[in-house]
Amino acid sequence: MKKLSFLFVALILVLSIGVLSACSSSSNGEKDDTSKSNTSQEDTSSTKSDTSKQPINIVAAEDFYGEVAEAVGGDYVKVTSIIDKPSVDPHDFEPTANTSKTVNDAQLLIYNGIGYDNWMDKLISSSSEASDKTVIRVGDDLLNKKEGDNEHLWYMPDTMPTLASALADKLSELDPDHADYYKQQVEKYKETIQPLEDLVSKLKQKTPKKVETTEPVFDYMIQALNYEVDNEKFSMAIEEETDPAPADLAQMKNDLKNKKVAFFVQNTQVESPVVKQFSSLAKDNNIPIVEVTETLPEGKDYVQWMTDELKQVEKAQAK
Numbered sequence: 001m002k003k004l005s006f007l008f009v010a011l012i013l014v015l016s017i018g019v020l021s022a023c024s025s026s027s028n029g030e031k032d033d034t035s036k037s038n039t040s041q042e043d044t045s046s047t048k049s050d051t052s053k054q055p056i057n058i059v060a061a062e063d064f065y066g067e068v069a070e071a072v073g074g075d076y077v078k079v080t081s082i083i084d085k086p087s088v089d090p091h092d093f094e095p096t097a098n099t100s101k102t103v104n105d106a107q108l109l110i111y112n113g114i115g116y117d118n119w120m121d122k123l124i125s126s127s128s129e130a131s132d133k134t135v136i137r138v139g140d141d142l143l144n145k146k147e148g149d150n151e152h153l154w155y156m157p158d159t160m161p162t163l164a165s166a167l168a169d170k171l172s173e174l175d176p177d178h179a180d181y182y183k184q185q186v187e188k189y190k191e192t193i194q195p196l197e198d199l200v201s202k203l204k205q206k207t208p209k210k211v212e213t214t215e216p217v218f219d220y221m222i223q224a225l226n227y228e229v230d231n232e233k234f235s236m237a238i239e240e241e242t243d244p245a246p247a248d249l250a251q252m253k254n255d256l257k258n259k260k261v262a263f264f265v266q267n268t269q270v271e272s273p274v275v276k277q278f279s280s281l282a283k284d285n286n287i288p289i290v291e292v293t294e295t296l297p298e299g300k301d302y303v304q305w306m307t308d309e310l311k312q313v314e315k316a317q318a319k
């Protein structure tokens with residue numbers, strides 16, 4: 001999708017290079033997008049065949065949700081994800097003027113909700129066209145979650161299929177002519193994530209086992225696999241960037257030293273001396289480490305990302 005629009009912009013640049021030699025081209029992707037629609041009114045717009053309508057402009061706060069929108073919307077949507085690289089920590093994200101413009105231009109917005117990305121609430125309500133926008137807050141609207149619940153909802157195996165169906169409904173309201181298409185796309189999407197669901201069922205424990213984790217990022221998956229986090233307070237402290245209490249540190253040490261847990265989950269996007277210390281302790285005691293990330297790693301899609309993490313659980317189970 002990204003590649004396509006880049007090619008299209010490149011093509012327009014090539015076509016107009018003779019005429020526009022005096023005009024300094026903007027380096028900003030979003031500006032290029034707006035100039036694209038202006039240019040396509042001219043007679044050079046022969047590259048697209050089926051564009052009686054503009055694609056529906058979808059903006060996702062996080063790229064793992066944007067990916068579902070691309071899958072379901074296919075040919076009839078243009079998707080922009082705001083947080084789209086692992087170097088950005090969603091917990092500390094500060095929107096820029098550009099973000100606000102991107103949100104303002106969107107017809108359909110998807111974000112996690114339940115306090116994870118509050119900046120979206122603010123940008124949408126301050127938008128001049130707030131009432132015209134279709135909004136999906138994954139936690140609040142689809143999963144019956146509320147502020148204070150674990151925010152890392154994309155680690156629940158049901159989240160993406162639920163979002164896909166909800167997206168098809170909303171897209172069909174905005175674009176009834178293609179309702180059948182969106183329905184088919186959901187079915188295709190569900191097929192692509194089926195292997196993931198199969199893997200979760202395969203790895204699910206019959207009786208619950210304990211694990212330790214440095215952060216609550218992976219907790220919904222831990223539950224889905226029928227494991228239990230032994231020392232939740234420790235991971236909450238790391239997530240909130242506070243110091244774990246001495247009793248929680250002692251329990252963590254005890255769990256690892258006495259091999260009371262099946263594996264140790266580490267969020268590799270967080271650098272912390274305490275985490276480092278316990279991951280070495282886990283290693284020293286031959287406790288498998290499952291490395292996870294909060295956000296989509298570079299060059300992977302959602303299924304690859306989840307599968308790579310689940311394969312580490314599979315390896316830990318084989319130990």
Ligand SMILES: [Zn+2]
Nearest residue numbers: 091152217294
């Ligand atoms: Zn987090």
